[in-house]
Amino acid sequence: MSGHPGPELAIETAGLVKVFGDNRAVDGVDLSVPAGTVYGVLGPNGAGKTTAVKMLATLLRPDGGAAHVFGKDVVREADAVRGRVSLTGQYASVDEDLTGTENLVLLGRLLGHSKAAARTRSAQLLEAFGLAEAAERQIKNYSGGMRRRIDIAASILNTPDLLFLDEPTTGLDPRSRNQVWDIVRAVVAQGTTVLLTTQYLDEADHLASRIAVIDHGKVIAEGTKGELKASVGSGSVHLRLRDPAQRPEAERVLRGALNVAVQLDQDPVALTATVNGHASDLGAAEQAARALSALAASGITVDNFALGQPSLDEVFLALTDRNARSAPGDGAPHNASTTGVPA
Ligand SMILES: Nc1ncnc2c1ncn2[C@@H]1O[C@H](COP(=O)(O)OP(=O)(O)O)[C@@H](O)[C@H]1O
Ligand SMILES: [Mg+2]
Numbered sequence: 001m002s003g004h005p006g007p008e009l010a011i012e013t014a015g016l017v018k019v020f021g022d023n024r025a026v027d028g029v030d031l032s033v034p035a036g037t038v039y040g041v042l043g044p045n046g047a048g049k050t051t052a053v054k055m056l057a058t059l060l061r062p063d064g065g066a067a068h069v070f071g072k073d074v075v076r077e078a079d080a081v082r083g084r085v086s087l088t089g090q091y092a093s094v095d096e097d098l099t100g101t102e103n104l105v106l107l108g109r110l111l112g113h114s115k116a117a118a119r120t121r122s123a124q125l126l127e128a129f130g131l132a133e134a135a136e137r138q139i140k141n142y143s144g145g146m147r148r149r150i151d152i153a154a155s156i157l158n159t160p161d162l163l164f165l166d167e168p169t170t171g172l173d174p175r176s177r178n179q180v181w182d183i184v185r186a187v188v189a190q191g192t193t194v195l196l197t198t199q200y201l202d203e204a205d206h207l208a209s210r211i212a213v214i215d216h217g218k219v220i221a222e223g224t225k226g227e228l229k230a231s232v233g234s235g236s237v238h239l240r241l242r243d244p245a246q247r248p249e250a251e252r253v254l255r256g257a258l259n260v261a262v263q264l265d266q267d268p269v270a271l272t273a274t275v276n277g278h279a280s281d282l283g284a285a286e287q288a289a290r291a292l293s294a295l296a297a298s299g300i301t302v303d304n305f306a307l308g309q310p311s312l313d314e315v316f317l318a319l320t321d322r323n324a325r326s327a328p329g330d331g332a333p334h335n336a337s338t339t340g341v342p343a
Helices: 049-056 076-084 100-110 115-128 144-155 173-190 201-207 225-232 244-258 284-297 313-321
Strands: 007-022 023-034 038-042 064-069 086-089 162-166 193-198 212-215 216-222 237-242 262-264 270-275 300-310
Touching: 007 049, 023 049, 023 193, 023 216, 038 049, 038 144, 038 201, 049 064, 049 193, 076 216, 086 144, 100 115, 100 144, 115 144, 115 212, 115 262, 144 173, 144 300, 173 193, 173 201, 193 201, 201 225, 201 313, 212 225, 212 284, 212 313, 216 225, 216 313, 225 313, 237 284, 244 262, 244 284, 270 284, 270 313, 284 300
Parallel strands: 038 193, 038 212, 086 162, 162 193
Antiparallel strands: 007 023, 007 064, 212 216, 237 270, 237 300, 262 270
């Protein structure tokens, strides 16, 4: 919308709603996405991410609220919006039977490029996305990671002002995922705003400057990734013991060493401790090292150890625990396998 001072907004929604039958897939979403950044929308399967993206990309009509893209209304000024956005995700734009080059040249021609310009751009993109060697292969013979990369290449034949990437790395191996991340960074460096949906906290953390966490069609947290981490903890220490009989003792030692809640996982030899972001004079790695040496000093044998970011489940647990003020503060924490987010 107009008249605001401050940074230009690529996306602004107010009370955005989409209803399927009696399912409020998107249930009153307010978003402000500054231009020139990667904005992460983090949520589990069925949260409403794709539905929201489709409304913003003018592919679905909202049932309530408003959405503007670069100040243009996605319903009343849909053509103007379409001229500035591009979408990649679960929507196949490439033809399986054509080669990488054939696809990109064809799409370039459809976008109005001359044959020569389409060829040049195609070659550039295939090279930049590490697909030069696969350029003359049919897409149906591409790996999952190559397929995701050619999808993104196809969506930036014309450099869009706003690119929607709907779960671009779901199901990819770590190496392919890193390649996609590099591409996202390169796209943003050229001035494109990216709205990225993901189920992975670490992906949002690596790429996005701001993150909205959504579930059941609602935004349950929003902020810079620093703010989000400060509220949910910056990491998790996952431990597997040799002897399940040592677990109660390990739990006590961990609590003492880290001064945080420790979760007993389903697996009788496993424990998880969330490292607090705000309590860290010590970084997560140092806190973990301290925990390990305390365990060793107590004669507890640790078979396996991992330091990771909190899982999406843990993020939701932390966010919803914080919201539900009546929740038992220090009671035995349960390990949520599903997110018990109140509607
Ligand atoms: N075309 C549709 N018709 C009916 N229900 C739908 C349709 N698309 C999505 N939904 C429902 O809306 C909710 C949100 O789905 P979706 O936006 O695809 O979530 P996400 O992308 O976060 O996984 C889900 O409950 C899903 O089953
Ligand atoms: Mg989706």
